[in-house]
Amino acid sequence: MISIITAIHNQYAMNELFIHSLKKYTRVPYELIIIDNNSTDGSRELFEKNGAVIIRNNSNYSYPYCQNQGIRKASYGILVFLNNDVILSPDWDIYMLDVIGKNNYEVISFASNDRSATGDDTTRFSRRWKRIKYPIIACLGISKFSLRLMFKLMYWKWERFTKAQFHKYGYCMREGFSGSAIAMTKTGIEKVGLWDEQIQGADFDLYARCKQRNENYGDLQPLSIVSGIYIHHYERITIKAKRKPVLFTDVSNLISSEQKWGAEKWKNIINEYNRLP
Numbered sequence: 001m002i003s004i005i006t007a008i009h010n011q012y013a014m015n016e017l018f019i020h021s022l023k024k025y026t027r028v029p030y031e032l033i034i035i036d037n038n039s040t041d042g043s044r045e046l047f048e049k050n051g052a053v054i055i056r057n058n059s060n061y062s063y064p065y066c067q068n069q070g071i072r073k074a075s076y077g078i079l080v081f082l083n084n085d086v087i088l089s090p091d092w093d094i095y096m097l098d099v100i101g102k103n104n105y106e107v108i109s110f111a112s113n114d115r116s117a118t119g120d121d122t123t124r125f126s127r128r129w130k131r132i133k134y135p136i137i138a139c140l141g142i143s144k145f146s147l148r149l150m151f152k153l154m155y156w157k158w159e160r161f162t163k164a165q166f167h168k169y170g171y172c173m174r175e176g177f178s179g180s181a182i183a184m185t186k187t188g189i190e191k192v193g194l195w196d197e198q199i200q201g202a203d204f205d206l207y208a209r210c211k212q213r214n215e216n217y218g219d220l221q222p223l224s225i226v227s228g229i230y231i232h233h234y235e236r237i238t239i240k241a242k243r244k245p246v247l248f249t250d251v252s253n254l255i256s257s258e259q260k261w262g263a264e265k266w267k268n269i270i271n272e273y274n275r276l277p
Contacts, residue, residue: 007034010039019050031053034052064202068197089230095226099173106184110226114126151232173226178225196260
């Protein structure tokens with residue numbers, strides 16, 4: 001079994017699509033842990049009705065803080081951190097279990113339209129998505145109908161598209177990540193630690209810590225994408241929703257990545273990442 005951890009704040013229409021794809025395409029037993037950041041549009045009740053474990057916050061807390069809440073609640077040894085603005089693909093979890101925890105791949109990510117199997121694919125999918133998304137939002141706004149329309153125009157036949165992606169790339173691992181979908185074993189968490197609540201760009205910080213662990217001990221692979229497992233990310237739809245300000249456990253403890261890693265080292269990390277194929 002796996003634990004799926006997702007933070008939400010409103011976005012009822014997006015949440016409906018997310019839970020539909022989760023139920024339709026997930027094959028192994030799972031628990032769904034929803035960190036609800038004080039939703040007021042019925043989203044919390046939607047997930048309750050679908051059997052999710054709900055952690056209730058009194059406001060919209062930061063991404064790493066919510067992920068750590070989910071980790072403390074999780075019952076199982078494999079944890080999957082999913083944005084609520086993703087659409088899963090058939091058998092994504094079966095394919096994931098063939099990789100995670102093996103050959104020191106304790107922290108992995110999945111291909112998406114914002115970080116695909118190759119640089120050329122990323123450019124092509126990202127450009128196509130932007131050409132589809134922005135005109136529809138401008139004309140129709142963000143609704144369940146418009147979200148479905150964008151998705152349909154992007155892929156037409158989703159199951160056939162994702163099957164072709166897996167057939168083409170399979171379990172090929174590409175260093176990097178899509179922050180919308182990351183999976184970790186509890187062993188991996190023990191090696192790299194919890195999400196750093198001092199850092200706003202916590203997914204990139206996680207990548208840097210995995211890289212450092214690999215260099216220092218060799219017992220953990222760098223955070224890498226399973227190229228054949230493709231998940232759609234609505235990408236920046238969430239920031240267009242009306243949200244309350246993000247809170248942190250202690251604002252005085254927030255630091256920049258440069259402060260944590262040192263300006264020169266952080267610059268090198270960014271440059272190395274940008275040179276990845």
